[in-house]
Each structure stands twice: as structure tokens, then as C-alpha cells.
Amino acid sequence: MTMTRLRTAAVAGGRGLYLSIVSLAGSITLFVLSVLSIAFILLGVGLFTTPVILTGVRKWATLRRYQAGQWADVRIPVPYRTFPSGLRTGVTGQVERCMLMLKDPATWRDLQWLLVDMTGGFISAIFAPALLLYWLYGWVLALGVWKPIHDAGGGEWYGFIHVTSQSTANQAAVLGTALLVVGLFANPHIVRGHFLLARTLLAPTTSMRERELALRVDRLTETRHDAVDSYAAELRRIERDLHDGAQARLVAMGMDLGTIEAMIDADPAKAKELLAKARQNSGEALTELRDLVRGIHPPVLAERGLGDAVKALALRLPIATEVDVELAGRAEAPVESAAYFAVSEALTNAIKHSGADRIWVDVHHTDGMLRIAVTDDGKGGASVGSGSGLSGIERRLGTFDGVLAVSSPAGGPTMVTMEIPCELS
Known part of the structure; x- marks a missing residue:
């Protein structure tokens, strides 16, 4: 002693x-x-x-x-x-x-x-x-x-x-x-x-805490406005995709069916040809609708959660991507959706701009925080700037009081770290 x-x-x-x-x-x-x-x-x-x-x-x-x-x-x-x-x-x-x-x-x-x-x-x-x-x-x-x-x-x-x-x-x-x-x-x-x-x-001090709280409220207000603008733009994109894609094919299929109805007795061979075309249009319209729904909320994300959705996303990439997931449960659907599309955007940026040969994605939850790191062995030089994809990720995370950090020295590697406060079910 x-x-x-x-x-x-x-x-x-x-x-x-x-x-x-x-x-x-x-x-x-x-x-x-x-x-x-x-x-x-x-x-x-x-x-x-x-x-x-x-x-x-x-x-x-x-x-x-x-x-x-x-x-x-x-x-x-x-x-x-x-x-x-x-x-x-x-x-x-x-x-x-x-x-x-x-x-x-x-x-x-x-x-x-x-x-x-x-x-x-x-x-x-x-x-x-x-x-x-x-x-x-x-x-x-x-x-x-x-x-x-x-x-x-x-x-x-x-x-x-x-x-x-x-x-x-x-x-x-x-x-x-x-x-x-x-x-x-x-x-x-x-x-x-x-x-x-x-x-x-x-x-x-107390006054400093109050000021910091006021700054946080301002930031949340700004990110809320960004979220509203993003959702409005997303709705416009969905409307445009429906109008230019599935809707156009459905209209064309309706016109073909009308023509078939008029000539089915007079020219059965031509009517059969138009039926095949209408069937093809219906299949393509269904594919486009599925792609559209997948872009809004991927089925694998809804059914199996963030970890499997990110792994499925990595399988479709042209660059070798290793995904490590440690999640003891599932976050709320809006948080999972925001995290998924943030990872998707980060991977898209890496593929387009990094020149990387390999990408690593780490997803885990600790201390009430969902932490995601996307790392590539590319040329580096990435930054959060006006109009960049990383700025979009920052706005998306900000809606949930999340933060984005980027480490990307010249020559690489680049690490994009995302954190969203949440609890797992």
C-alpha cells in the first residue's frame, strides 16, 4: 500500500x-x-x-x-x-x-x-x-x-x-x-x-453552449431546406423518367393495341407482328419501372438492410471492392436510405475520378453513431466543394445531423468518412 x-x-x-x-x-x-x-x-x-x-x-x-x-x-x-x-x-x-x-x-x-x-x-x-x-x-x-x-x-x-x-x-x-x-x-x-x-x-461556458446550440439549429435549418430542395428535385426526376420512359412505352403499346383491334380480321399476320411489338414494349416498360423503383428505394435495402444492400452495390462495380460490415441491428428506414445513397455517391465519385484499383468500405455502429468509411487507393486530391458529389453527400447527411470528413492528400489514398447519429433496432 x-x-x-x-x-x-x-x-x-x-x-x-x-x-x-x-x-x-x-x-x-x-x-x-x-x-x-x-x-x-x-x-x-x-x-x-x-x-x-x-x-x-x-x-x-x-x-x-x-x-x-x-x-x-x-x-x-x-x-x-x-x-x-x-x-x-x-x-x-x-x-x-x-x-x-x-x-x-x-x-x-x-x-x-x-x-x-x-x-x-x-x-x-x-x-x-x-x-x-x-x-x-x-x-x-x-x-x-x-x-x-x-x-x-x-x-x-x-x-x-x-x-x-x-x-x-x-x-x-x-x-x-x-x-x-x-x-x-x-x-x-x-x-x-x-x-x-x-x-x-x-x-x-453556458453562453457558449447556447451559441453552439444556435449554430446547430441554423445548420439543421439549412440542411432541412437542402433536403426539401433535394426531395423536390427527386420528384421532378421521377416524373421526368416516368414521362420519358415507362409512360411513353405504355402510350405506344395502347396505340399498337388499338391498331391490332382494327386490323385483326383484315390482316392477321400484321396484327400478330404488332402484338409481339406490344409485348416487347410492356416488358421494357416493366423493366424501366423496376429500375425507377430501385433508384427510389432498392428492394434489397428494404428486405435485408444496409449491410447487404452495400454489398450488393459493391458487386456491380467495375473496381474490386471489399465491404466490411459490423451492425448488430437495423437503423430506421430514412437513415438507412440516406446512408445507402451516400455510400453509392461516394463509390461513384471514386470510380469516376480517383483512378483507383481497389476500394474498401467499412460500415459499423458504435457509441450511438453509424460510421461509414469509403477508402480507395487512387490519386487523391478530392475535396468538398460547391457542386461536387461530396457536397451532395454532406447535404444528405446533414438532414440527419450527420457529418462528412474527407482525407485525400495528393497521391492518395482517399478516405471519405461519414457519421450519422442513430440507434439500431
Whole structure:
């Protein structure tokens, strides 16, 4: 038990030493660079340096959030606003990125945290190693080191004890031992206190949560409008396909039947020929109707669920596609439909643009989230932009509060990750 407590205290002391060093060095550096870069915005230079430095500040704060959770079980949410899709590149995009980061309240909370971290954060963290190391100096004084220091004219203090004799040196040793005992019990709490101090500044406030909720409502409203527009366009497509396809064939078949009725007695051979043509038209109309229904909601999706529907889709592709599905049940029909057509669109994009030789599809459900990843070994360079197929996927997922992430460096590979919050039956 004693060894376990000693080990825990020693680990906390090491972490406290690390935190005190990085709080002093890292936070000061980032705070000074941030202030200077923001000030240089007036000169134009800061428009290009500020996003880079603030991105570094965010990574620094996110690292501290991770350490808080791992070392002290202190959970600090990440409150940063996401950049809108289709953000422009070049100088204009850099200016937009700079303005978006400066308008984010979390940015200013990060800067406040840097200021507190290099002062209060340093002081709170340094106590953990100090309690484990300072006791040793009390014993060093008690073992006789106090005397040459005193004879040389030094007025040595240990804590609140003025060491001028062996008696006061022994008192210093007793105080050091007491500090060691305190450190054994208090060090984990000291480190936790350091992270609790960070959480007061890094965690989103109530007003920030309200703003984030308002942004989410705006996003859902926008995606709802996109969904309404998409459904209206889909209805127009169905109407057009019916008018130009099955309806035209049915009209032609009706006309052929009328002609057959008129000439069945006069020219039976010609009537027989027209009957064969009418039968062919009916078969083609039935095929087109089946294709149309399959495009609205594939039968395999309704009957066997998302996993088998994606596997069936992969079998029809001209590129070797491997599908891995881990689903313990079925999502609601609208979610399955959205996920299926999102995967279909992602696969279509990969086939048309990636130049890939192989595609992998991973479908699984965890933590209340349906996660789908479509990966190809193509040339890369895919991005979510206005008018692209990926933008359509993003709008489709947004209807269900889902998100889309694309990783596609030049040279590949490309990974399109989709997430939709849902529960399985």
C-alpha cells in the first residue's frame, strides 16, 4: 500500500514538474506570439500568421485537454467552431480563416488560459515536485550543511524556519519529513487542481453552449431546406423518367393495341407482328419501372438492410471492392436510405475520378453513431466543394445531423468518412 502510494505520488510529482515547465515555457511563447500576430493584422502580416499561430494554440490547448482526461480524469470539452465547407483557398481564404478564428469565442478563452497557465498554472503544478524534493534539503541541513553556510555569513531559511543551530536544522528535517508525507497524499490532488483550473477557462461556458446550440439549429435549418430542395428535385426526376420512359412505352403499346383491334380480321399476320411489338414494349416498360423503383428505394435495402444492400452495390462495380460490415441491428428506414445513397455517391465519385484499383468500405455502429468509411487507393486530391458529389453527400447527411470528413492528400489514398447519429433496432 505504501509503495503504491509512493509510486502514485512520484508519478504525480513528475507530471507536476513537466506541467510547470511547459506552462512557463510553452504558454509564454504562444501567448507572446499570439498577441504580436494579432497586433500585426493592422499591417497585413498578421492575416497570414495569425491562423497558423492560433492553430498551434488550439493544438496546445487540445493536448492539455487530453492530458487532463488521461492524468486526472478531468474532462474538458472542445468548443471550437468548425470551418464552413467550401472555404476558399489563396489569400481570400486565408483572410476568411483568420476572421473566423478571431470571431470564435473559444479563441479568446484559449488566450486567457495561456495567461493564467503561465502564472497560476505554473504555481499550482510546481507544488507537486516541490513537496517530494524540498524535504531532502531539510535533511541535508540537519546533517551538518547548515554550519558552513551559517559560518560564511549566510542566513539560511527552510520554509518558515531560520536555520542558525543544530536544533533549528533538526526542525527543518522534521518539517521536510512532514512535507514529504503531505506530498504522498496531496500530489495527485495538486495535479488534478491544475487541470481543474484549466477547465474553468478552456471548457465552454453556458453562453457558449447556447451559441453552439444556435449554430446547430441554423445548420439543421439549412440542411432541412437542402433536403426539401433535394426531395423536390427527386420528384421532378421521377416524373421526368416516368414521362420519358415507362409512360411513353405504355402510350405506344395502347396505340399498337388499338391498331391490332382494327386490323385483326383484315390482316392477321400484321396484327400478330404488332402484338409481339406490344409485348416487347410492356416488358421494357416493366423493366424501366423496376429500375425507377430501385433508384427510389432498392428492394434489397428494404428486405435485408444496409449491410447487404452495400454489398450488393459493391458487386456491380467495375473496381474490386471489399465491404466490411459490423451492425448488430437495423437503423430506421430514412437513415438507412440516406446512408445507402451516400455510400453509392461516394463509390461513384471514386470510380469516376480517383483512378483507383481497389476500394474498401467499412460500415459499423458504435457509441450511438453509424460510421461509414469509403477508402480507395487512387490519386487523391478530392475535396468538398460547391457542386461536387461530396457536397451532395454532406447535404444528405446533414438532414440527419450527420457529418462528412474527407482525407485525400495528393497521391492518395482517399478516405471519405461519414457519421450519422442513430440507434439500431
